[in-house]
Amino acid sequence: MISAFYCFILSAAMFSLGILVFVIKKNFFLMLIGLEIMINSCLLLFISSGNYWNDALGQIIYIFIITISAVEVCINLSLLFKFYKINNTLNVNSLSELKK
């Protein structure tokens, strides 16, 4: 039996990894992957906490969020295509309009 604490640690590690990916990479696609990692870490947290309290609510919320994230990925990918068409690049910094 794995204790809940390890699960929390794992989810926190995954979340920070997702943030790292999201921040370090300039590529729009890789940033989306970072987002996914973050969402998945949240899901792991929900499930493990539900398991901790012997409650089915955690798994229900998991199903909700996984559908919502699927929808989100769809929207994000469509944005990616548009972005690539306009700029011919996936570099996010080209979006910035603030003059240094």
Place this chain on the structure above:
Amino acid sequence: MSIILGTFLFPILGFFLSIFLKKIFNKKILFFIGFFSLLASFLSSLFSLYFFYKLKKHFFLFNLWNLMSVDKFKFNISFLLDELSLYMLIMITGIGIIIYSFSYWYMYLEEEVTKFFSYINLFISSMSILVLSDNFLLLYFGWESVGICSYLLVSFYNKNCKNVFYSIKSFLISKISDIFFLISILLIYYCFKTFNIIEISKILNLNNGYQNLFFIKLVCIFLLLSAISKSAQFPFHTWLPYAMVGPTTASALIHSATMVTSGVYLISRARDIFIFDNEFFFIISLVGSASIVLGSILAIFNKDIKKILAYSTISQIGYMFLSIGAKAWNEAILYLISHAIFKSLIFISTCCIIANNKNNQNIFKISMSKEDNILAYFSFLIGSLSLMSFPVITLGFYSKGEILFKIFESKNYLFLYIAIIGSIFTTIYTLRLFLNVLSLNKGSISKNLHENFFHDIPLLVLMFFSTFLGFFAIPNLSHFFCQINKKNNFYNYLEVLSSIVTIVTFIFYFLSKKNKLFTKKNFILEKIYTFIIPMFKKDFYINSFYTFLEYLYVFLSKILYKDISKKFISISIFFIKFFNKLFLEFHCGSLKRYIIIFFVVLVFTTTLIMFI
């Protein structure tokens, strides 16, 4: 009685006219504007004296207007006319117009002579305000403006940098008096809740008396200090020799006749406060005697003719202080007026001497003979004789004799001895002065100024008043000061004694000149020369003390220049700059940095919420 307004309104009108019409008219017309305004002020003071005697009052108050009134505090522009202020006024305006007309002859070739004329007008008006005012605040206004006029006139030859520095120095030292005077005025208001001199006298002369003696003492101390430094007495006398770098006529008017005597006038005005606390008369006598001895010794060892006259002024004002210390108010004012007459006579004849010797002022290098300028020659002679109180024929003899007698009556024999010693010293330096300057052989000096009406009349008038005839013109204020004059036989003895002293000194001086008694060859006197004479020549190191104070001030200012509070202020500035840079880093437009900040702040806030 409103003619009294003319005494200060006409000169100030002349001042403004000569300032504003400088570009339009030439020197001559500007001179006559000032001349007629001064003449009008002199005539109005004479008329006001006539009306004053017609009214037959002890004093007369003339209220002009109320400048401000806050609750119980009132500041009136109002004049007090009594015998003291009126005779002072006549002395000031009379000597003012005489010297003004003389300066037309003496300074006509100067470039900015119109400036000089306008300053003299301003000075006369402010001096008459000083003398006439019935409250201490208006008196303070006159006091300050007189000091400013003195500064402007001393720095008249401002082409030379040295003169400007000297004028600043003299102005600053006499500024001490103004500050003390202001403090004393504030203390007076604290004590009596009024500035008016007559009301203060009424409060002091009530039967139950004023209770708070300590504050009266303080008022006396500060009034005395202000009078001492304005009248160039012993501790604060150093400004007067420095003030001699100005034009000689200005020195004649301001630094011998009028402004320096305002300290004596102040003590005579505030005499009720001084009489209430009798301790201070001894101190006044001490200051006067110190000034007599010191000023006359310094005059003996000086070479500069104008500085000798300045030191002699210090010692003669010391006589006035000495007579005030013996409560001889009338004699002090009498000697004030007579001293003003003969000292201004010496000064304006010195003008002629200096003009004939190409502005040289060393008494061993200048000379003047009868053929050069007979009028100036004799006026210098008569003025000098009057200064050393030569028996019978001079004005100074009679007025100084009165003072000696009063000191004898007050039974302070120490001060009587000091006064007699002072008259010996006075005789010595005056003899040294005019025996070196006036030569009997024919002079062959090229003159750049030729005598005219404006040169002759002032000298003649002052010469007339400097002889014994002037003694009848000088008023007797003994009734005004409530003094009792009883002249017993000893008065004559004293007169004889003082004349004997003068004549013996005369003879002794001549003998010593012939036998060369005071030269370095004499063995006994050689040691005295090597030890004491440098001290005499260096002003008894009082001036060095002042320069030491200056250096101390500069040293302290150098220390305090690095402001400690600046560091504390600069810490906050540093913080502001640091945070400014920090927050500018956040606002750079890159998305990642925003995200990082967002998450960092999120974590920070959540931890805060969790632990709080």
